[in-house]
Amino acid sequence: MLEARNLTIKYGRRVAVAGLSLKLQSGKIIAIIGPNGAGKSSLLRALNGTVQAAAGDVLLDEQPVVTYSRRSLSRRIAVVAQEADLRFPITVLEFVLGGRYAWSSNSAWGWETVRDLEVVQQVLHETDLEELSHRFLNELSGGERQRAVLARALATEAGVLLLDEPTANLDLAHQAALLMLVRSRCDTRAASAVVVTHDINLAAEFANRIILMKEGRLIASGAPEEVLTPVLLREAFAVTVLVDGHPVTGVPRITPVHEMPR
Amino acid sequence: MTSAAAVKTGGGAGILDARLTFRRMFIACLLLLIGLLLIIFGTSLMGSEQLPGRATICALVTYGDPSCGLRPDHEAILFDIRLPRIILAASVGASLAAAGASYQALLRNPLAEPYLLGISNGAAVGTMLALVFFAGNEWSRPMMAFSGALLATLVVYRLALGRAGATPERLILAGVIVTTFLSSVIVFVTTLMDATRIRSFTFWLLGDLSGTTSSMLTLAVAFALLGTAVLTINARSLNLLMLGERDAFDLGVEVGRVRLVVFIAASFLVGSSVASSGSVGYVGLVVPHLVRLSLGSDNRITIPAAALAGAIFVVIADTLARTVIAPRELPVGAITALVGAPLFIYLLRRGI
Amino acid sequence: MLLNHVFNSHRSQNIALLLVIAAWCNASCVRPNSEPQSTSLQQVREFTDETGRLIRVPLNVARVVSLAPNLTEVVFAIGAGDRLVGNTTYCDYPPEAKAIAKVGDTLQPSIERIVALKPQLVLVSTASQLEAFTKQLNDYQISVYVTDPRDLEGVFTSIQNVGLLLGKESEAVALVNQLRARTLAVEEAVKSRQAPSVFYQLSAEPLYTAGRDAFVTDLIRRAGGYSVTAEVPGAWPRYSGESALAARPEAIILPAGDSMGADTDIASALRRSPAVLNGRVYRINGDLLVRPGPRSIEGLEEMAKALHPEAFAK
Numbered sequence: 001m002l003e004a005r006n007l008t009i010k011y012g013r014r015v016a017v018a019g020l021s022l023k024l025q026s027g028k029i030i031a032i033i034g035p036n037g038a039g040k041s042s043l044l045r046a047l048n049g050t051v052q053a054a055a056g057d058v059l060l061d062e063q064p065v066v067t068y069s070r071r072s073l074s075r076r077i078a079v080v081a082q083e084a085d086l087r088f089p090i091t092v093l094e095f096v097l098g099g100r101y102a103w104s105s106n107s108a109w110g111w112e113t114v115r116d117l118e119v120v121q122q123v124l125h126e127t128d129l130e131e132l133s134h135r136f137l138n139e140l141s142g143g144e145r146q147r148a149v150l151a152r153a154l155a156t157e158a159g160v161l162l163l164d165e166p167t168a169n170l171d172l173a174h175q176a177a178l179l180m181l182v183r184s185r186c187d188t189r190a191a192s193a194v195v196v197t198h199d200i201n202l203a204a205e206f207a208n209r210i211i212l213m214k215e216g217r218l219i220a221s222g223a224p225e226e227v228l229t230p231v232l233l234r235e236a237f238a239v240t241v242l243v244d245g246h247p248v249t250g251v252p253r254i255t256p257v258h259e260m261p262r
Numbered sequence: 263m264t265s266a267a268a269v270k271t272g273g274g275a276g277i278l279d280a281r282l283t284f285r286r287m288f289i290a291c292l293l294l295l296i297g298l299l300l301i302i303f304g305t306s307l308m309g310s311e312q313l314p315g316r317a318t319i320c321a322l323v324t325y326g327d328p329s330c331g332l333r334p335d336h337e338a339i340l341f342d343i344r345l346p347r348i349i350l351a352a353s354v355g356a357s358l359a360a361a362g363a364s365y366q367a368l369l370r371n372p373l374a375e376p377y378l379l380g381i382s383n384g385a386a387v388g389t390m391l392a393l394v395f396f397a398g399n400e401w402s403r404p405m406m407a408f409s410g411a412l413l414a415t416l417v418v419y420r421l422a423l424g425r426a427g428a429t430p431e432r433l434i435l436a437g438v439i440v441t442t443f444l445s446s447v448i449v450f451v452t453t454l455m456d457a458t459r460i461r462s463f464t465f466w467l468l469g470d471l472s473g474t475t476s477s478m479l480t481l482a483v484a485f486a487l488l489g490t491a492v493l494t495i496n497a498r499s500l501n502l503l504m505l506g507e508r509d510a511f512d513l514g515v516e517v518g519r520v521r522l523v524v525f526i527a528a529s530f531l532v533g534s535s536v537a538s539s540g541s542v543g544y545v546g547l548v549v550p551h552l553v554r555l556s557l558g559s560d561n562r563i564t565i566p567a568a569a570l571a572g573a574i575f576v577v578i579a580d581t582l583a584r585t586v587i588a589p590r591e592l593p594v595g596a597i598t599a600l601v602g603a604p605l606f607i608y609l610l611r612r613g614i
Numbered sequence: 615m616l617l618n619h620v621f622n623s624h625r626s627q628n629i630a631l632l633l634v635i636a637a638w639c640n641a642s643c644v645r646p647n648s649e650p651q652s653t654s655l656q657q658v659r660e661f662t663d664e665t666g667r668l669i670r671v672p673l674n675v676a677r678v679v680s681l682a683p684n685l686t687e688v689v690f691a692i693g694a695g696d697r698l699v700g701n702t703t704y705c706d707y708p709p710e711a712k713a714i715a716k717v718g719d720t721l722q723p724s725i726e727r728i729v730a731l732k733p734q735l736v737l738v739s740t741a742s743q744l745e746a747f748t749k750q751l752n753d754y755q756i757s758v759y760v761t762d763p764r765d766l767e768g769v770f771t772s773i774q775n776v777g778l779l780l781g782k783e784s785e786a787v788a789l790v791n792q793l794r795a796r797t798l799a800v801e802e803a804v805k806s807r808q809a810p811s812v813f814y815q816l817s818a819e820p821l822y823t824a825g826r827d828a829f830v831t832d833l834i835r836r837a838g839g840y841s842v843t844a845e846v847p848g849a850w851p852r853y854s855g856e857s858a859l860a861a862r863p864e865a866i867i868l869p870a871g872d873s874m875g876a877d878t879d880i881a882s883a884l885r886r887s888p889a890v891l892n893g894r895v896y897r898i899n900g901d902l903l904v905r906p907g908p909r910s911i912e913g914l915e916e917m918a919k920a921l922h923p924e925a926f927a928k
Binding site: 075090101111152156 | 498512
């Protein structure tokens with residue numbers, strides 16, 4: 001279980017996150033939404049210790065994350081960031097095998113074990129990348145690359161997934177497929193995930209809880225139908241929205257109402 | 263679907279076969295090592311002086327058995343001049359190529375190269391200072407060369423770090439600045455100082471493999487082996503660093519520690535090769551590039567294979583340097599730059 | 615050190631035409647033009663310098679700048695040192711030369727300083743490669759005389775030419791006669807002796823030696839030695855260590871104790887050469903060996919004594 005208590009993050013004198021708390025139960029997905037500059041990514045980065053908290057704690061299974069070694073933390077928390085910076089030709093397989101680094105028996109030197117390969121094989125299958133496993137990553141489409149990034153995170157077998165705008169480069173079908181994959185991880189393996197996203201409707205569909213942030217502060221936190229209200233969304237985004245139910249699933253669906261000059 | 267089922271179904275054998283294993287690395291390196299030994303053997307038969315072939319081969323194989331009938335002066339040429347120089351060339355090539363491959367992975371830039379980043383020049387200035395201030399102490403040279411290389415590395419790295427991290431353009435620009443600055447320091451010091459003691463600036467700027475002492479040779483070989491081993495041990499971390507420091511951190515790499523270890527090991531490699539032979543350029547660019555082209559980007563194979571291929575490259579380049587206009591000689595750096603600069607332009611044009 | 619040596623030597627890449635002209639000229643090149651021309655105020659003579667350039671020089675030259683240490687030595691040796699108003703940082707002999715205003719070093723003299731000194735004549739050596747510079751000086755109406763001594767004969771020629779330019783013909787002729795006599799004496803003493811093979815080591819690492827076009831190669835020959843690199847193209851080639859050892863030099867000569875630096879070590883490649891094994895390594899003041907000037911004869915004498923000690927034993 002991942003927990004943040006009164007977390008404050010500062011960059012110099014600028015406060016990115018101010019005294020925010022959250023609890024991530026196993027099997028659950030939390031979506032963090034909010035306008036640009038709300039501190040969503042900083043919060044996510046603090047959850048795996050990449051960004052140092054100025055005050056407050058992040059606890060993983062009751063232990064502060066800062067007390068974990070890099071490798072043991074990486075076996076428990078995986079990050080899905082924007083697609084990687086690629087200057088060298090590297091195959092999808094090699095890339096995804098990178099997710100097994102933290103499991104290597106010594107600090108760095110070593111070769112993938114059969115177990116590593118089985119895990120990678122499985123996630124390649126899950127992410128529909130088997131066919132592409134010997135292609136070079138920089139020859140793939142943006143969506144395929146993003147799936148490879150997710151595959152690598154899944155290959156870590158971490159119980160906690162932190163996803164930063166994972167669907168930004170994906171088309172409609174792959175957006176849903178990617179989040180469904182995360183969802184099924186959470187359901188079948190008691191994993192949990194924190195997703196930072198701008199896609200509120202997607203968040204409503206897949207998240208158990210939604211955290212709405214603005215300027216580093218928590219505006220609201222709770223089930224999608226509790227948080228996705230016109231009042232709260234106006235407070236956070238300063239836009240008028242209509243909220244109705246998804247025609248199929250019934251989860252809240254929002255539609256911004258723009259006063260377009262006609 | 264369970265994990266076991268997936269392995270059994272979707273063409274899993276292909277994936278298993280394609281992974282890089284210790285055995286594959288071992289085979290590739292063994293072939294390169296055999297190639298290197300053959301090249302060393304072959305080039306020790308070549309030189310500005312023609313030695314009797316049969317007797318020379320016999321002497322090489324038996325390490326100077328008198329029954330081979332090699333004249334003493336020919337024996338001196340072979341064992342005192344030619345062979346030490348070839349071995350120095352091999353260790354310099356190995357050092358520079360392994361260092362280049364590591365810098366490239368660490369800095370995420372295929373153009374990163376000890377010579378182009380000014381690291382060789384940093385080592386050269388360090389060596390020159392050692393010669394000026396601690397002329398009597400032979401050990402001060404590699405130590406100061408190492409310090410100079412490390413300092414130049416850190417300066418280039420700092421200069422290259424912008425808001426958006428170290429972009430390739432910033433890195434090369436930082437390298438150009440440091441290189442030209444240190445080149446002028448070299449010319450300045452060689453002009454002002456007693457040049458017989460610190461050698462001419464062509465040595466520092468273009469490299470030269472002639473006339474090393476046996477202790478320097480031992481040092482160069484030992485550093486080449488040790489440095490390459492340290493870098494290879496960190497190769498799996500470099501594989502992840504190659505894709506970005508933040509990604510590597512997220513996946514469990516202790517980025518700061520690995521970066522420091524790699525900087526230090528690479529600086530030792532560059533320092534020892536510059537202290538013994540001046541700045542031989544472009545080895546660290548050409549060789550890792552060719553190795554990656556043929557063996558892929560996994561640093562667990564790129565680094566040791568680049569070391570061996572670099573040794574082969576410099577041995578051949580130096581053989582050319584000492585034979586094409588024999589009995590006159592060319593600086594070996596002129597040969598390596600002749601091959602390297604066009605490749606650099608090609609890589610730059612390809613937009614890497 | 616190399617720079618300095620290179621400057622003092624002859625340029626290997628001289629244009630063939632100039633070589634022909636220089637050979638044809640020899641000692642007779644500097645001659646007053648048959649019809650002395652006069653400019654507005656001053657008497658001017660025309661000369662052809664040692665590279666075949668036609669130049670005009672005032673009849674009485676009172677202010678001279680020398681851009682090479684060997685030329686400074688020549689000017690002093692013919693008793694015209696008091697007319698030197700400028701020379702280079704390399705000009706350290708005779709000691710009085712050090713007190714003269716410096717116009718920079720030989721490779722990069724300052725044109726501003728030279729113009730400010732208002733010389734009527736600037737003496738240049740071909741080795742310093744100052745073609746563009748020479749043109750610039752011409753624009754300031756300053757005459758530039760270029761010398762091109764390639765061997766001892768060339769040195770004698772240059773001395774006589776500078777004597778003519780400065781109106782010191784008799785002193786120059788007397789000096790040349792004396793130097794020629796000393797040269798002959800050396801040559802006579804070593805004439806019938808077996809010439810030892812000699813390797814001239816300019817620098818150890820990288821190994822540089824004296825090639826075909828180096829002035830010192832001529833000195834070695836005259837001193838009764840046989841330079842193993844006498845046929846190597848160029849003046850100061852980088853040389854293969856194994857070829858140097860394979861040539862089995864019986865003597866090694868190092869420039870040392872000169873203005874360019876301390877004693878050098880023997881190249882590691884030569885440690886097992888006969889010269890080193892027999893202790894026949896000679897360090898001779900490099901200024902005497904590489905500056906084509908009056909003191910070259912001293913270098914010749916020292917070298918001959920080193921190579922043939924028995925010929926000079928009393």
